[in-house]
Every structure is written in structure tokens, then in C-alpha cells.
Amino acid sequence: MDLRFRGAEPSEEERAAIDALLGPPASAWDGGARTEQDLRFAARAEAARDQLLPALHAVNDRVGWISEGALEYICRRLTIPPAEAYGVATFYALFSVQPRPKRVLHVCTDLACQAKGAESVRRRVEDHFGPAGTSWQESPCLGMCERAPAALALEAGTPPVAQVYAPATPETITTMAEAPPNSNGSTPSVKVTGETPERAAVPQTGQDGLLLLRRIGTVDPASLDDYRAAGGYTALRRAFELGPAGVIREVLESGLVGRGGAAFPTGRKWDATARQPDHPHYLVCNADESEPGTFKDRVIMEGDPYALVEAMTIAAYATGCAKGYLYIRGEYPRAVARLQHAIATARARGLLGDDILGKGLSFDIELRRGAGAYICGEETAIFNSIEGQRGEPRSKPPFPVEKGLFGKPTVVNNVETLVNVLPILERGAQAYAAAEPKLFCVSGAVERPGVYELTFGATLRELLDLSGTTGTTRAVLLGGAAGAFVTDLDIPLTFEGTRAAGATLGSGVVLVIDDGVDLKSLLLRIAEFFRDESCGQCVPCRVGTVRQEEALHRLSRRVDDDDLVLLREVGQTMRDASICGLGQTAWNAVESAIDRLGVFR
Structure with a gap:
């Protein structure tokens, strides 16, 4: 994409989507029709770059992708060089600057879904639609971990429709991907089996003493x-x-x-x-x-x-x-x-x-x-x-x-x-400090996955007793991909307690891993996640996340001490020199799995 405008024009549908958000252009200088007045003097609207992300959404929601003509029209409206807008549009995974179908299926392949059979769902979609590309793509965590595995279908239109399928199964996923939207268009629809989404996500619904979750599942969220x-x-x-x-x-x-x-x-x-x-x-x-x-x-x-x-x-x-x-x-x-x-x-x-x-x-x-x-x-x-x-x-x-x-x-x-x-x-x-609440996201090998509210100081074992484990618990991942694996179930769930155990409370992730989960595959997925999500701004993270993934690929085939040494050196460099928390924590889970679980012994 050039810094200069190349004369590409938006379609009428794209122009209408942008004008619905920004209003009609004031003059030819910001994308409108040329008039005699425009030939006499330049009159531009005030630059409004902060509207770039909403404008990209407007086109993507209406058409399904962002053409060069639509991008140039947005740039004229907002006074942005086309190359800079292209850099923003290609930064986000939900946008596309290449033609694609209006309906795209996103299949979650991240940690909680992987632990609950997402690979079989992914294979079924690949068998039906071919390799990931325009009609479907693999997705990082969709935030539906309590009903894993999950998939999200996004369909452009007027209005756009979004449908979440959780749990998705190999038997139903291809039908879901091709099904017409089950919505009147006014509100994105969500397909969920069994209880309403709110009650399914909070196993403690209606329990006395809740502070943060007391209304969820018992009060109409729309009222x-x-x-x-x-x-x-x-x-x-x-x-x-x-x-x-x-x-x-x-x-x-x-x-x-x-x-x-x-x-x-x-x-x-x-x-x-x-x-x-x-x-x-x-x-x-x-x-x-x-x-x-x-x-x-x-x-x-x-x-x-x-x-x-x-x-x-x-x-x-x-x-x-x-x-x-x-x-x-x-x-x-x-x-x-x-x-x-x-x-x-x-x-x-x-x-x-x-x-x-x-x-x-x-x-x-x-x-x-x-x-x-x-x-x-x-x-x-x-x-x-x-x-x-x-x-x-x-x-x-x-x-x-x-x-x-x-x-x-x-x-x-x-x-x-x-x-x-x-x-x-x-x-x-x-009174609040005497019983300070904390929310935990429990998923994986448990009978009752969902969000749990406990007071600080409860142990990991107490939390797992509430959620009910299934089978033999091999380890628990605390803090998500940026966290660490632990095996001690008596760790107090406080910031200080988890830190003393060499872990982190993080955002409250508690992913229970049993013997049926391939830990090498799980670690490789963590490495792929950080490689994909690194913004690339700083060298330690941009290069380190790639080297970490490469080493784990080799280690999944054969264990080599040189690769283990390389992993530690790369991980420590990312931790010490990365500009933000992504690179600083990208090595945490891998390190804990090697040291505590002996994954590559």
C-alpha cells in the first residue's frame, strides 16, 4: 500500500457503510462529489483519526472484507495516509484486506478448547471446507472456555450477524458453519445447549453471600x-x-x-x-x-x-x-x-x-x-x-x-x-476487606466449569472441590498462557501465595489438565499463540517467540539438550528485555512445564 492515493473507488455498499458512521462528506476534499465551490478553496473536515477502527468495522461488518477503494475512502474522510491505515487494518485478525465470503467460521484451537477435543472439531471442518483460509480459520481463545470447544460464525450484512456455538462437536460443526443466521438481525444470536448462558457460566448462581456474581442468572440483564x-x-x-x-x-x-x-x-x-x-x-x-x-x-x-x-x-x-x-x-x-x-x-x-x-x-x-x-x-x-x-x-x-x-x-x-x-x-x-472476593475461571478436566467467586485465601484444592475434577489431575495451569503449571493443590489463591509457589494468579485462569492431555502439544500451542500475538515492535519478543516455537517443534519430535538450553536462554532474554508483558511472560508456562512436570525428560 502506498503513502499516496491510487484512485481506487469504494463500492456503493462500502461508501454507504462509512457514511452511515461518519456522516456525508462535507466536500470533495474529504471524499465527496466535486462542486464549483471546491475549485475555489480547500475546505476539509477536522482530522478524526480516532474513528479509524470504527470505520474499518463498519465496512467489514457490511461487506465482509475491506477493499483498497474502501480503505482509500476512509483515509480521505479521516485525513490519514493510506499506508498507515493499511498498517492498522492488517494488524487485526478479524479484518481482511482480501476478498472472502460474507460468512466466516472461527474455530477455537486454544488451551481450554484443545483440552476438550477442539482438534477433532478442527479436523472435521478442514475435511469439509479444505485448509484454513477464507471461509474458516483457526482462532485463539474465544472466551467460551466453560462450554469448550467453541466456534464463532461472523456473517457480514445489514445488519451483521454473529453466532457463537458452544459446545461445538465434530458431528454438528459443518452444519453450523453453513446454516443461515438464526437471528432477526437486531441482536447477535448465541446457540447454547441446556441452560441459559448466564446460568451455565456461573455454577454458584443463587448462592448466598456472593458479591460480584449475585445478580448473574437471577436478574434480567436487559432490565x-x-x-x-x-x-x-x-x-x-x-x-x-x-x-x-x-x-x-x-x-x-x-x-x-x-x-x-x-x-x-x-x-x-x-x-x-x-x-x-x-x-x-x-x-x-x-x-x-x-x-x-x-x-x-x-x-x-x-x-x-x-x-x-x-x-x-x-x-x-x-x-x-x-x-x-x-x-x-x-x-x-x-x-x-x-x-x-x-x-x-x-x-x-x-x-x-x-x-x-x-x-x-x-x-x-x-x-x-x-x-x-x-x-x-x-x-x-x-x-x-x-x-x-x-x-x-x-x-x-x-x-x-x-x-x-x-x-x-x-x-x-x-x-x-x-x-x-x-x-x-x-x-x-x-467490611469488604474482611472478605475480599476474587473471580476464577475454571475449565478443562472438571465436572462444573465456569466462573467461581471465592474470598482471597481459599486454596486451589477448595476451588477444585467446588468444580469437581474428572479423572486424575496431572497439573493445573494458573494464570493462562502467561501463567505457570502447578501440582500443589494446597496453594492459597492470593497474589502472595501463588508468587511464593513460583506461579501467578494473573487474571484468574484455572485450567485443569488430566492424563489425557498431550502436554507437548499444549506447550506448542502456547508458543504458537505468543508468536501470532506478538506485535513485533521489540526484537526480544518478535524473534524470541519464533525461536521458542521452533525449539518446541524440534523437541516434540526428539529431546535434545541443546534445544532445552536454547529455550532457557531465549526465555530469559524475552523476560528481561521485552517492552511489555507479552514477551516478558511468554516463557513462563513452558519453563514451569519443563521444570515441574518433566515434559521433555
């Missing part, structure tokens, strides 16, 4: 009235009573730390953002939940969307943010639909927008869909993605609380972290 009747917006009213400084003080005293894996104190982050003299301040909710084996945020967004809206409003009030961005992964069609409805309803009822509840607070939320990039779960990569850049991490310092989104002070929290603020304000910091 704001039901949410308020179940205690919704009590926390926001309490926040108004405390004032911004009082809210931050409660969060600090509660000891709440981030639930995305880094475990940074939330109150300190909020306080640092609130103190910044530069304005405006921005709030970003990181809902780009892409760690293999993680699905807790999806369950919250699907089952209790108003809780996230309320929590974001409280965070904005405390930190002085008038605008919030909810960045959600593109593989979550049901969560996207639920949140769009919740945001629109809250806005219509005066709970978003100007003068919320008559307290003078002005705050609104814009939902942004990701498009298939694990690296966008890194907090600064989210900023680049929202701004219309490639989703590559930024060097720190400066930190987001100083210069984040659009160069302004920004507070970033993930979904679970934010919804923890509600019980803090409802119960008080001390």
Missing part, C-alpha cells in the same frame, strides 16, 4: 428496573454522599488491587489521575479479555451489564473524567449487544450524560470494539488502538496517569476491578 430493584445504583448514591476524595479514600482503604494480573493498587491509580492538573481526564475500561482460559469479564458483561456502567460512572466521578471508553474484544457479540443496550438505556434514563441524578456530574461512555489482537489488552496498546494507530504498547514512563489516551491523564481498569468498587461502597472498605 434497568430489575437491576435497581436488586440494589443497583446504591453505590453511586453513596459515592455522591462521600464526594470524589471520599470515594478514593474508601478504595484505598479497601486494599483493592487490579484484577487483570498486574495487581497495582486501584486507589493509588485513581488518586494519581485525579491530582493531575492537565485536563480532560479519560477513563478506559479494559474489556479486551483475550488471555486463553479467561472468561470472567465476559460473564459479567453479559449477565450484569448495568453493574459495569454504574462502576464506570463512579470511577469517572472520583477521578474527574467526563468521557469513558469501554474497549471490548470483537469476539464477544452477546456482551457487545448487552452493553450497547445498557448504555443506551442508562443514557435515556438520566444515568449517563449531563447532570446525572441531578448531582452535576457529566459523564458518558463510548463502546469501542477490538478486532482480534491479544496485545490490545495491554493498557497503552489500548490507547493506540482507540486513537487509530496500530495496537502496539508504548514505552513507560510517562505513565497513563500522566499521559495516556490522547496524551491526557487516563485511568485504566479492567471489568472485574471496576465492579469490585460497588461492594466497597455498599458495604464499606473494612
Whole structure:
């Protein structure tokens, strides 16, 4: 793709999709029809690069792929060099710049699905459709681990339709791939056997004492009235009573730390953002939940969307943010639909927008869909993605609380972290700290996979007793692909306890591995995942993830001490020198499998 425009024209369908998002062009200078006035002077609309990702989605959703003509038209509308827009469009796995069918099937082959038979599903699809390519492709984790193996069908159109199939079986997968959409078009449909998705994902549904999961499966997620009747917006009213400084003080005293894996104190982050003299301040909710084996945020967004809206409003009030961005992964069609409805309803009822509840607070939320990039779960990569850049991490310092989104002070929290603020304000910091809840995503060789809520300090054995193991447990992968394998089931599930055991709590992944799982194949899938998801910005990660995968391919055929030495050297280099957490943790699971499980002995 050139830096210059090459004269390619969009189709009428592509032009209509872009204009529906951006409005009609003001003049020929930004893609409209030429008039006599345009020959006299240049009049361009203000550059709006931050609309690049939504514009790419608009075309991809309508047509199924992004042609050169559509890309050039987007670039004229947003004043972006074509080569830069091409770099963004090709960065994301859900976009295509080559022609493909309107209906594309994504078959998950990641850890939880692999442990539950995804390979047989993949082979059946390959036998029917041929090698992965335009009509179907292998996919990293779809966040449906409690109903693995999973598949996602995306069909472009007006409107587009998305269907999640979980569990998918070899007997039904080809029929699903060819079936017409089972939807009226207004809401993405989800095929699930048995219970409703919310109840199936939360085995503890209805249990007394739950804080974060108490409404999921028992309250209509589409009804704001039901949410308020179940205690919704009590926390926001309490926040108004405390004032911004009082809210931050409660969060600090509660000891709440981030639930995305880094475990940074939330109150300190909020306080640092609130103190910044530069304005405006921005709030970003990181809902780009892409760690293999993680699905807790999806369950919250699907089952209790108003809780996230309320929590974001409280965070904005405390930190002085008038605008919030909810960045959600593109593989979550049901969560996207639920949140769009919740945001629109809250806005219509005066709970978003100007003068919320008559307290003078002005705050609104814009939902942004990701498009298939694990690296966008890194907090600064989210900023680049929202701004219309490639989703590559930024060097720190400066930190987001100083210069984040659009160069302004920004507070970033993930979904679970934010919804923890509600019980803090409802119960008080001390009562919350006495029984602090944590969500765990349990999948693999268990009888009752799903999201579980336990208090910090419970052991791994207690969690597995709740979920019920099947067969002999060989190991447990804690923290997902970036985590570590453990065999001690008496590890306390705290950040300190897992760290002492040489593991990490991470985002709460608990993948149970039994004797039927081929660990060499599982490690190779982890290596492939990191190779695919590396943004390529820094050499240690870009080269190291490739060398790690190559060594594991060789080791899967024959064990060689030289390859084991090479793996350690490459892993340590990635850990020490990579710019962000992806490269720094890409070696963790492989190292633990070699040292603790003796995979290549």
C-alpha cells in the first residue's frame, strides 16, 4: 500500500457503510462529489483519526472484507495516509484486506478448547471446507472456555450477524458453519445447549453471600428496573454522599488491587489521575479479555451489564473524567449487544450524560470494539488502538496517569476491578476487606466449569472441590498462557501465595489438565499463540517467540539438550528485555512445564 492515493473507488455498499458512521462528506476534499465551490478553496473536515477502527468495522461488518477503494475512502474522510491505515487494518485478525465470503467460521484451537477435543472439531471442518483460509480459520481463545470447544460464525450484512456455538462437536460443526443466521438481525444470536448462558457460566448462581456474581442468572440483564430493584445504583448514591476524595479514600482503604494480573493498587491509580492538573481526564475500561482460559469479564458483561456502567460512572466521578471508553474484544457479540443496550438505556434514563441524578456530574461512555489482537489488552496498546494507530504498547514512563489516551491523564481498569468498587461502597472498605472476593475461571478436566467467586485465601484444592475434577489431575495451569503449571493443590489463591509457589494468579485462569492431555502439544500451542500475538515492535519478543516455537517443534519430535538450553536462554532474554508483558511472560508456562512436570525428560 502506498503513502499516496491510487484512485481506487469504494463500492456503493462500502461508501454507504462509512457514511452511515461518519456522516456525508462535507466536500470533495474529504471524499465527496466535486462542486464549483471546491475549485475555489480547500475546505476539509477536522482530522478524526480516532474513528479509524470504527470505520474499518463498519465496512467489514457490511461487506465482509475491506477493499483498497474502501480503505482509500476512509483515509480521505479521516485525513490519514493510506499506508498507515493499511498498517492498522492488517494488524487485526478479524479484518481482511482480501476478498472472502460474507460468512466466516472461527474455530477455537486454544488451551481450554484443545483440552476438550477442539482438534477433532478442527479436523472435521478442514475435511469439509479444505485448509484454513477464507471461509474458516483457526482462532485463539474465544472466551467460551466453560462450554469448550467453541466456534464463532461472523456473517457480514445489514445488519451483521454473529453466532457463537458452544459446545461445538465434530458431528454438528459443518452444519453450523453453513446454516443461515438464526437471528432477526437486531441482536447477535448465541446457540447454547441446556441452560441459559448466564446460568451455565456461573455454577454458584443463587448462592448466598456472593458479591460480584449475585445478580448473574437471577436478574434480567436487559432490565434497568430489575437491576435497581436488586440494589443497583446504591453505590453511586453513596459515592455522591462521600464526594470524589471520599470515594478514593474508601478504595484505598479497601486494599483493592487490579484484577487483570498486574495487581497495582486501584486507589493509588485513581488518586494519581485525579491530582493531575492537565485536563480532560479519560477513563478506559479494559474489556479486551483475550488471555486463553479467561472468561470472567465476559460473564459479567453479559449477565450484569448495568453493574459495569454504574462502576464506570463512579470511577469517572472520583477521578474527574467526563468521557469513558469501554474497549471490548470483537469476539464477544452477546456482551457487545448487552452493553450497547445498557448504555443506551442508562443514557435515556438520566444515568449517563449531563447532570446525572441531578448531582452535576457529566459523564458518558463510548463502546469501542477490538478486532482480534491479544496485545490490545495491554493498557497503552489500548490507547493506540482507540486513537487509530496500530495496537502496539508504548514505552513507560510517562505513565497513563500522566499521559495516556490522547496524551491526557487516563485511568485504566479492567471489568472485574471496576465492579469490585460497588461492594466497597455498599458495604464499606473494612467490611469488604474482611472478605475480599476474587473471580476464577475454571475449565478443562472438571465436572462444573465456569466462573467461581471465592474470598482471597481459599486454596486451589477448595476451588477444585467446588468444580469437581474428572479423572486424575496431572497439573493445573494458573494464570493462562502467561501463567505457570502447578501440582500443589494446597496453594492459597492470593497474589502472595501463588508468587511464593513460583506461579501467578494473573487474571484468574484455572485450567485443569488430566492424563489425557498431550502436554507437548499444549506447550506448542502456547508458543504458537505468543508468536501470532506478538506485535513485533521489540526484537526480544518478535524473534524470541519464533525461536521458542521452533525449539518446541524440534523437541516434540526428539529431546535434545541443546534445544532445552536454547529455550532457557531465549526465555530469559524475552523476560528481561521485552517492552511489555507479552514477551516478558511468554516463557513462563513452558519453563514451569519443563521444570515441574518433566515434559521433555
